[in-house]
Amino acid sequence: MTFISDIFIATERMLKGRERITCSICNEKIGDFKYESMQQWNISGFLCSKCYSKKISEYYIRQQPNTDEKVTKN
Secondary structure (H helix, E strand, C coil): CCCHHHHHHHHHHHHHCCCCCECCCCCCECCCCCEECCHHHCCCCEECHHHHHHHHHHHHHHHCCCCCCCCCCC
């Protein structure tokens, strides 16, 4: 039977020799999942989830056409 503590110890041993990557924007250490930036952003390296979410929302909001105009029917 495998206990959670055994899994935790095995994971810690695996991560011990692995170098942590930092976010290209905020310089925070990135966890297990890293995001690649889009070519249009001109950012080299990886992003954390917070910075990626912020950049992706800025990018797509800027790409949408202005929908605030009223549509009138003739």
